[in-house]
Amino acid sequence: MATVMNSTMDVELTPAILFALNEHPLQSQLCQRLPAVNGQHSTRRFPDGESYLRIDTAVQDRHCIVLADLAYPDDKFLSLIFLVATLRELGAASVGLVAPYLCYMRQDKRFSAGEAVTSRIFASQLSSQIDWLVTVDPHLHRYHALDEIYTIPSKVVHAAPLLSQWLLSQKAMLLVGPDAESEQWVSQVASICHHPYVVGSKQRLGDTNVIVSLPDLSNFKDYTAVIIDDVIASGQTVVKCIDALHKQGVKHIFCASVHGIFVDGVDKVLLEKGVSQLITTNSIPHASNMLDLSDILVAPINQSIALLASAVNCNTISGS
Known part of the structure; x- marks a missing residue:
């Protein structure tokens, strides 16, 4: 009983x-x-x-x-x-x-x-x-x-506390929210693990066509950027965010999401774009499930x- x-x-x-x-x-x-x-x-x-x-x-x-x-x-x-x-x-x-x-x-x-x-x-x-x-x-x-x-x-x-616990053991991390909708997740994680964070702006032109702009990152070029969002589906917002990070000279990039759907194999695209680690919870089964x-x-x-x-x-x- x-x-x-x-x-x-x-x-x-x-x-x-x-x-x-x-x-x-x-x-x-x-x-x-x-x-x-x-x-x-x-x-x-x-x-x-x-x-x-x-x-x-x-x-x-x-x-x-x-x-x-x-x-x-x-x-x-x-x-x-x-x-x-x-x-x-x-x-x-x-x-x-x-x-x-x-x-x-x-x-x-x-x-x-x-x-x-x-x-x-x-x-x-x-x-x-x-x-x-x-x-x-x-x-x-x-x-x-x-x-x-x-x-x-x-x-x-x-799930923010799970990701925050993992980030607590990491050093020189910059948390990146690709758009205004992601700010609630990024700010919550940052408040627990105390890493700095920035939030970009997104212009959506279609279901898979977006433009992402980031603030000046000149003080964070040697940091590892961790793109954080609640859901990665088509992944186009994250792809554009990676491009924006590269344009500002950020070389080390992780990507973390609560839910990884990864439509049409976009997880492989993210890795090919230079993401060195994908981190998701096990809400949806995937090889990137690191958080239980x-x-x-x-x-x-x-x-x-x-x-x-x-x-x-x-x-x-x-x-x-």
């Missing part, structure tokens, strides 16, 4: 069952640390491309966790919904989602007439399927909190399950 504590009452829970939508490095780590039972399920494709799913672990009256990084979400969303819905049909006490990378945060307003505000639509659909959500550094730009679009309890974990999120995910997951169990117990008592 695992006892989970919260401020309202003590809740004694049978260990939750954790299902990974796809193979993920956090699965075994979280099962050990929560602790949780590793859930088993089988999937395959019918000849016409439709999905087959079977849950191989008994879930009746058990709290279930689904682990899914939602990079390239259009290929995963139906499978996620099938898994979550089946767990509910089989009698799971609750179903929560741990999405180390949360997708569909980019389109947070209607920039042009007729555009879909996909962040709101996706949040509405996902909220209707799960009981709680835990994620890592979602790309909040115009939204101040996930509660603005998600109607379920959500907890956000911040499992320790900082345990508490919010256990809290989410315990709070839900407490609410259910209170409802049961008041209705009895």
Whole structure:
């Protein structure tokens, strides 16, 4: 038995069952640390491309966790919904989602007439399927909190302390935010590790066409520049930032990101451009995963399950 504590009452829970939508490095780590039972399920494709799913672990009256990084979400969303819905049909006490990378945060307003505000639509659909959500550094730009679009309890974990701990052991580092959106990450990391930082400006001409300008770096030419951003997807902003650093004579460059999607092999492009080290968390599996999120995910997951169990117990008592 695992006892989970919260401020309202003590809740004694049978260990939750954790299902990974796809193979993920956090699965075994979280099962050990929560602790949780590793859930088993089988999937395959019918000849016409439709999905087959079977849950191989008994879930009746058990709290279930689904682990899914939602990079390239259009290929995963139906499978996620099938898994979550089946767990509910089989009698799971609750179903929560741990999405180390949360997708569909980019389109947070209607920039042009007729555009879909996909962040709101996706949040509405996902909220209707799960009981709680835990994620890592979602790309909040115009939204101040996930509660603005998600109607379920959500907890956000911040990875800045992990990167800061790594940077504390490094010397002569200049932290570089390529644009105004990255300033929140860079300033947070700098406040912990006490390295100097600068923030550039970006002009976006298209999805993959940007111009990045940096302030004068004449006092930092002998430093190692560490480009920091929350997400590297197409990587074009980082590529242009590297070019801007080279123009000012900065030769040693690292690149750190919470979420490394690296569309179309841009990770190799970054290395070819002179980045000597790529550093990411294991939110999305990649060879650059140096920072393990499992320790900082345990508490919010256990809290989410315990709070839900407490609410259910209170409802049961008041209705009895």
